Amino acid sequence: MIDRTKDPTAADDASVLAKRLDRRRALGMLLGGAVAGTQAVAACSPAVPLTDAEREAKQLGWLEYIKRNYRSMSDEERRETINRLERLAKLQRGLDVRIQSSGAQPGVLFGYAFNISKCKGYRSCVEACINENNLDRRAGTQYIRIFEMEGGEVNLEETDATFQHEVPVEGHFYLGTQCFQCADPPCVKVCPVGATWQEPDGITVIDYDWCIGCRYCMAACPYWARRFNWATPEVPADAVNTNQHYLGNRARKKGVVEKCTFCIHRTRQGLLPACAEACPTGARVFGNLLDPESEIRWVLEHKRIFRLKEDLKTEPRFWYFTD
């Protein structure tokens, strides 16, 4: 008979049990053992040799698997998961990525204005967006769509966004859409697991590790702004943008939804989104809606503006204007 009060293992167990354990933390402890178990199995069968890197990746993968929703993580937990993700990128792809977790700046609410008189349909913004946000090259994912509209036309449903000819075409104007970061986002309302939410600076973000891939948000979005990863996104290692954000352009998985985040990793640092930076015609204006001296406010106060599907009361923070 073992004296359980003197067995150090038992004492460990007792102290662990004495703590308040949530389900996730308890699973984590169980999995800590499970990882060791799988390694032991692997060690017994020489047919499945694991290198050190593989073993570490597997272990990190398990810990990633049981982490919590980004919003309920403490700063410490966020730092840990980011360290794990950065390490995994190094182990699995040899990439030195840097993942930010920067929060919203106080007193900042992002807004966007798009000049339909200026856009020429070059799609330079699309190209920049793909490169900046590590979009799936194989599936050809694009966040931005540019519609070629006949003068006077307003119906996006019957408009071509897949034109591939010399632009601009006489008598046409070009209208770009992407995620409008609505003030009252229907996509957030329908998410059954709370994997998508609106940040204080107005950007609606997704926790890719919490998304279950139900695609309710895609059905709810009136602007077709969200994209689904039917397969694991493929980005060539030399094309990966290593400046990443946890809620933005970090590596996505198969079976999760993604969308434009106004380049959260750039805009929270005071930079312009990649689309606005790349636009050769200056059709894209970006700024802080709460700053009365910002360019976006000047545009909203001095130009004729409209928004898409205003009757839906989603209140997009994305305006169109004309010269």
Added chain:
Amino acid sequence: MTRAGRVSRLLSATLALAIVGCGRDGQRSALGTVGSSHDAATSAAAAPGGVVVDTGAPASDTTDRIQPGALPTVAAVSVVGWTGPGGKPFEVEIRTGDPVSANARRFGTITLQNAARERSPNVGQYPCTSCHLGRAMVLRDERIPDAHRNIQPLHPAQTGATCATCHAPDNVELLALRSGDRATLDHAYRVCAQCHFRQAESWAGGAHGKRLDGWQGRRVVMGCADCHDPHRPALEPRIPFRAPTLERPPWRRP
């Protein structure tokens, strides 16, 4: 990943645990044979849910950001005669021959392909006075027949302007304003704004043209001639970047 996938992975992991041993003692003896994995596995058990991995790199700070005004930016001069939103002064970029400051705009994946056209070779590299006699618009004896060959004077042809409408006849390095003032090439917007005052108003406000480097801090915008060739201002048609694939990828279709 689907919920069913998660559950099955959990089950298999628990199964593996059960196979190896029925308690922590069993695990430990098994681990003893694994060798180098021992440390990693014990640390996982010691701090479940959050192993601090020493990657050698500094941990990501949750508050790090570039302070406004500290952005790598272009050389610029203060705009004369126009103010931005709220009456705030702003700056217009100047192109220098310095590749360092030119490359300072590289940030992330965005390169210098901003302008709709590349500006003609730098005036600093080919001073006007190397061909023009003195400062006046009079040529030296040895004329280069194809000087200014890149200039297609469509704009003056359409408006009835001559060289001296915009260029100062008494000084080839300066531009002439209708008021009799002179402006340097850095302030070419002052010449354009004499007729295109509506566009200049929008430009000063931020609706026309392009702001560089960021939405925060110092406001530097591109000048008129950074996008528009002054002698041929219309933007050229071009073939757009590839069209989107809007359908579900064919290799996944049932």
